[in-house]
Amino acid sequence: KNEVEQSPQNLTAQEGEFITINCSYSVGISALHWLQQHPGGGIVSLFMLSSGKKKHGRLIATINIQEKHSSLHITASHPRDSAVYICAKIFTGNQFYFGTGTSLTVIP
Amino acid sequence: DAGITQSPRHKVTETGTPVTLRCHQTENHRYMYWYRQDPGHGLRLIHYSYGVKDTDKGEVSDGYSVSRSKTEDFLLTLESATSSQTSVYFCATAGQNYGYTFGSGTRLTVV
Numbered sequence: 001k002n003e004v005e006q007s008p009q010n011l012t013a014q015e016g017e018f019i020t021i022n023c024s025y026s027v028g029i030s031a032l033h034w035l036q037q038h039p040g041g042g043i044v045s046l047f048m049l050s051s052g053k054k055k056h057g058r059l060i061a062t063i064n065i066q067e068k069h070s071s072l073h074i075t076a077s078h079p080r081d082s083a084v085y086i087c088a089k090i091f092t093g094n095q096f097y098f099g100t101g102t103s104l105t106v107i108p
Numbered sequence: 109d110a111g112i113t114q115s116p117r118h119k120v121t122e123t124g125t126p127v128t129l130r131c132h133q134t135e136n137h138r139y140m141y142w143y144r145q146d147p148g149h150g151l152r153l154i155h156y157s158y159g160v161k162d163t164d165k166g167e168v169s170d171g172y173s174v175s176r177s178k179t180e181d182f183l184l185t186l187e188s189a190t191s192s193q194t195s196v197y198f199c200a201t202a203g204q205n206y207g208y209t210f211g212s213g214t215r216l217t218v219v
Binding site: 004033035041042043044045048086088095096097098099100101 | 196
């Protein structure tokens with residue numbers, strides 16, 4: 001059973017578009033991670049957040065604890081943003097559950 | 109993935125043979141994890157460790173064992189490899205405040 005749901009599963013966008021990826025979860029959490037996995041396979045942590053909003057460059061992550069929902073936004077998307085974006089919820093004992101990922105392709 | 113090294117990066121092995129994957133960290137993180145990643149599934153936890161010689165099973169632990177004799181090393185062993193264990197395996201560590209770091213992955217093919 002997957003306790004973390006992401007949408008959409010696949011997303012194709014034109015360069016410059018504003019992109020939103022959604023993540024919802026069924027049980028309360030300690031924090032939530034957004035991760036990026038490039039075609040080469042490496043996984044990097046983009047954000048960890050437990051409330052509100054965080055911004056790094058063109059990436060913005062928001063979380064609504066009451067609604068059990070988080071979003072990752074990419075402004076002015078670029079082909080180099082093409083990757084799989086994964087959300088993971090964290091709860092007690094440093095336990096993580098991962099979504100299945102959103103595959104993003106940005107076309108020049 | 110600075111601070112975490114997985115070895116080997118690629119391996120092809122025959123059904124029925126034992127295989128050991130190694131994860132080495134230089135971050136002195138207490139928590140270490142082994143995940144497998146398969147198409148259509150999120151990363152799934154195989155085993156994790158919360159300290160030297162302290163390990164526990166994850167969601168998909170059958171057919172796998174782990175050992176952690178030092179803080180920096182976490183070994184994953186497939187006792188008798190099967191084709192269903194063909195996958196990409198990721199090691200990860202977690203430090204304070206849930207900081208999370210992944211290794212580069214090991215692509216294992218069981219033929």
